[in-house]
Amino acid sequence: MAYDRELSLLASNLKAKILCYRSFCTYSVIFNKAKPFSEVPGPIRLPIWGNLYLYKLGIYKPLKYHEALKDLCRKYGPLVRQDLGSKTTIHVFDPESVKTIYEAEGKLPHVEPLQETVMLYRKQRNICLGLGNLNGEEWYRLRSAVQQMMLRPTEVHYYLPHINEVATDFIKRIREKTNGDGELGGLREEASKWSLESAGYVCFESRLGGFDGGKAEEEVTRMVQANKTIFMMSTLLKFSLPFFKVFPTPKWNTLVKEEDYFFGTGSGYVDRTISRIKDLQLQNKIGERTNHFLIYLLSKPDLSYGDIKIIALSLFGDGLTTTAPTLICSMYCLATNPEVQQRAYKEISSVYKGGKITIEMINQMPYMKAVLKETFRVFPSGTEISRVLLKDLVLNGYLVPAGTHCNLNQSVQYMSEKYFKNPEKFLPERWLRGESSSNVHPYLLIPFGIRSRTCPGRRFAEQDLIVTLALMLYNFKLECNKKSPLEQYYNILLFPEDSLKIHFKSRS
Known part of the structure; x- marks a missing residue:
């Protein structure tokens, strides 16, 4: 028996070595046959300008950058080079190549910042750069400190009563703001106030007063406008020669002014909350509680005050x-899509009869979760996930060297019949187990990213959205008289057009 086991083990080891050798040989052949990086297709590049001339001449529009990406994919294929000034980016449109990049990234993936302008601002103000702008061991230090609080479902569920309270107030707000036929405009501002109010309750465990009128609401409104301007200026500077890095240009000065307001006001919230916590600690009124977001961060000895502030403000x-x-x-x-809305309403009303939404109820809303996922497909919130290659890789037949900045732009495929059946239709059931209408590539729709650099606020965002949408559908039937399809515009991320109006018909 012992001899048989040894023989079996030897055979297994030999088989593993053969498979490993074959894999090595296969990949060596792929490397040897790969086309050089210089042949990666893309638009004609000009000295200094690179491909910026396409945006300056109006061939592509910065506010329609997502449409430009679709055109690049159509013209040049699944791997495209684009140079904005002297900065080279490889756009990766093929989910198989996305998979290759993820599988090769290791423990410490390297990224380029979503907003280079924000990173520059923080450096100039000597502010912690934050998770999205850091790499290597410094990023890993911050990530390790927050992942338990931000990524464990049980920790996130603690804040469900807060989310319920803000969502309920948002429903009241809609009733107050709608006119005689139930129409509500200014959706971005109202939704932004809801988002700040909800995130503020989580971060600071106190209400900001964004729905209350008076100075408190004025301050929240001003923060919303500051944030909007920051992203607009960042977009315009992205598609310009980087003179702002040498001397302050008008657009850069505008961005700095709005950053100072947003960061300064947000810092005041953090400072006041920490001061309140310290007072409670002196009075021994906190006890064993560690669920409070800032109490948790303060308990981490490897986090500086600056680290804590930027983490809280990012979530906020x-x-x-x-x-x-x-x-x-x-x-x-x-x-x-009234048939989708009706099915979602039936699901919600079968488990919710009033009061607060519980985690048990959320777990009985698979169709609502599918609605949310299908929304991410039809209206993605961004155009890319950034990676800097840490090793040479062969992508779509080209040898792309380590150190190359790649943008994973698989969202251009979300409306492709190659990957989705009836892509033009809003079909949440395609994401339901047992009802799937297509075998979706696992590296295609990943709006929050995956693995170690997945969005740390993902669970908070999903909980916010499910609760608020569920309460909204329980209280209102939604209608929209818009004749043309909803368009998005690019401001570093993607936003629905500001003119959209929704009609809220009370179900009571």
Whole structure:
């Protein structure tokens, strides 16, 4: 028996070595046959300008950058080079190549910042750069400190009563703001106030007063406008020669002014909350509680005060440009697909009868979760996930060297019949187990990213959206009289057009 086991083990080891050798040989052949990096296709590049002339001449429009990406994919194929000035980016449109990049990234993936302007601002103000702008061991230090609080479902569920309270107030706000026929405009501002109010309750465990009128609401409104201007200026500077890095240009000065307001006001929230926590600690009124977001961060000895502040402000402010637009797009999809809305309403009303939504109820809403996922397909919140290659890789037949900045732009495929059956239709059931109408590539629709650099606020965002949409559908039937399809515009991320109006018909 022992001899048989040894023989079996030897055979297994030999088989593994043969497979490993074959894999090595196969990959060596792929490397040897790969086309050089210099042959990666793309538009004609000019000295200094690179491909910026395409945007300056109006061939492509910065606010329609997502449409430019689709055109690049159509003209040049699944791997395209684009140079904005002296900065080279490889656009990766093929989900198989996306998979190759993810599988090769290791423990410490390297990224380029989503907003280079924000990173430059923080450096000039000597502010912690934050998770999205850091790499290597410094990024890993911050990530390790927050992942338990931000990524474990049980920790996120602690804040469900807060989310319920803000969502309920948002429903009241809609009733107050709608006119005689139930129409509500200014959706971005209203959704942004909801997002800040909800995130503020999580971060600071106190209400900001964004729905209350007076000075408190004025301050929240000013923060919303500051954030909007920051992203607009960042977009315009992205598609310009980087003179702002040498001397302050008008657009850069505008961005700095709005950053100072947003960061300064947000810092005041953090400072006041930490001061309140310290007072409670001196009075021994906190006890064993560690669920409070800032108490948890303060308990981490490897986090500086600056680290804590930027982590809290990121969770607080990031929803303005991600969660709020997704809420609006979800409302539009439900309003323009009445059969989907009716099915979602039936699911919600079968488990919810009033009061607060619980995690048990959320777990019984698979169709609502599918609605949200289908919204991400039809109206993605961004155009790319950034990676800097840490090793040479063969992507779509080209040898792309380590150090190359790649943007994973698989969102251009979301409306492709190659990957989705009936892509033009809003079909949440394609994401339901047992009802799937297509075998979706696992590296195609990943709006929050995956693995170690997945969005740390993902669970908070999903919880916010499900609760708010569920309460909204329980209280209102949504309608939209818009004749043409909803368009998005690019401001570093993607936003629905500001003119959208939704009609809220009370179900009571």
